[in-house]
Amino acid sequence: MLTPEELATIEAFMAKTENIDEYKRALAVLTLEDGSPLNRTGLSVKHVQRIRRSFRSIGTEAFKDKRHNNAPVLLSKSQRDEVAIMLTTTTPNDHGYSSSPFWSTRILATVLKRRYGVLYASRTSYYVLFRESKFSFHLPGKQYEKADPQAVAEWKDEQQERLKEAFSDPDTVILCEDEMVLTQATTTQKVWIPKGTTPAVIETNGTRMNRSIYGFLNLKTGKEHAFATERQTMHETAAILLAIRKIYPREKILLIWDGAGWHRGSVAQEAIREHHIEAVHFPPYSPQLNPQEHVWKQGRSAVTHNRFIPKIEPVTKELVDYLNTTTFPYSLLDFKEQVRV
Numbered sequence: 001m002l003t004p005e006e007l008a009t010i011e012a013f014m015a016k017t018e019n020i021d022e023y024k025r026a027l028a029v030l031t032l033e034d035g036s037p038l039n040r041t042g043l044s045v046k047h048v049q050r051i052r053r054s055f056r057s058i059g060t061e062a063f064k065d066k067r068h069n070n071a072p073v074l075l076s077k078s079q080r081d082e083v084a085i086m087l088t089t090t091t092p093n094d095h096g097y098s099s100s101p102f103w104s105t106r107i108l109a110t111v112l113k114r115r116y117g118v119l120y121a122s123r124t125s126y127y128v129l130f131r132e133s134k135f136s137f138h139l140p141g142k143q144y145e146k147a148d149p150q151a152v153a154e155w156k157d158e159q160q161e162r163l164k165e166a167f168s169d170p171d172t173v174i175l176c177e178d179e180m181v182l183t184q185a186t187t188t189q190k191v192w193i194p195k196g197t198t199p200a201v202i203e204t205n206g207t208r209m210n211r212s213i214y215g216f217l218n219l220k221t222g223k224e225h226a227f228a229t230e231r232q233t234m235h236e237t238a239a240i241l242l243a244i245r246k247i248y249p250r251e252k253i254l255l256i257w258d259g260a261g262w263h264r265g266s267v268a269q270e271a272i273r274e275h276h277i278e279a280v281h282f283p284p285y286s287p288q289l290n291p292q293e294h295v296w297k298q299g300r301s302a303v304t305h306n307r308f309i310p311k312i313e314p315v316t317k318e319l320v321d322y323l324n325t326t327t328f329p330y331s332l333l334d335f336k337e338q339v340r341v
Contacts, residue, residue: 018077042124084133144285174219177257178292183210202308209312226323234265245275291330
């Protein structure tokens with residue numbers, strides 16, 4: 001592992017160099033160091049390991065190209081700075097792409113050719129420009145059509161002070177709740193497999209059974225409380241609220257959940273009053289605010305993806321056991337105490 005001083009030296013070198021290949025070599029070493037895939041650097045693991053060893057011996061000279069008659073740099077440092085400003089302050093919509101609100105390598109290549117007359121031979125060079133601009137390659141989020149951004153913003157403002165107060169009170173437990181439905185349907189996610197092969201995961205053709213799971217994430221500890229049920233009803237909700245109160249018999253409970261009918265039903269509301277629970281509803285159509293959504297995603301990835309589920313009960317138990325024995329370091333509005341994972 002590189003020392004903090006060595007990492008700072010590499011970052012300083014990257015900020016100064018105007019040679020794109022030197023930048024890519026330095027970037028590859030940092031990428032290897034933080035454990036990220038190297039596929040977008042265009043360099044192999046062994047090559048980057050050699051560069052890192054060389055860096056520890058001779059410093060930043062290890063990043064410089066030893067070959068003579070190198071081709072001139074396509075974009076200067078000042079031009080790359082302009083590109084960074086363009087990427088962070090404009091969208092493709094501002095450059096004639098009315099149907100593309102997000103940047104891609106193809107769009108960036110077209111815009112740079114139009115503006116600077118520059119066309120890189122490799123996509124890696126465009127990845128470097130995105131990385132310089134502090135972009136990462138990931139899926140955009142989703143928002144429901146009926147979501148109200150103003151209502152979400154107002155809710156955040158209203159809850160900031162309440163959450164601050166709750167976090168500062170050692171006798172208050174903050175729980176974020178949600179439900180999921182586990183079915184026998186086969187779900188998949190990307191995995192590393194040999195090139196040219198596509199192994200199949202069996203999918204059931206029969207009647208699909210399902211189970212509901214209630215999940216409560218303790219924001220202060222990262223502890224999850226998951227309960228499997230046949231369905232989601234106000235009666236099931238009331239029974240589970242009783243179980244939660246037994247887990248926290250003396251603490252104040254601040255419960256944050258959505259406005260589902262089985263939360264607002266009379267039996268559930270009576271349980272809230274009986275067990276002295278303070279309930280706050282997320283704004284409508286805003287699941288992205290609820291950290292419990294991340295718990296579901298992690299649980300599915302660990303237990304149910306890429307798997308044939310012939311019987312629902314054993315997998316339900318396995319998922320609930322995983323959730324109840326795993327610590328989840330997710331936050332709400334950036335409020336999160338130190339969680340050990």
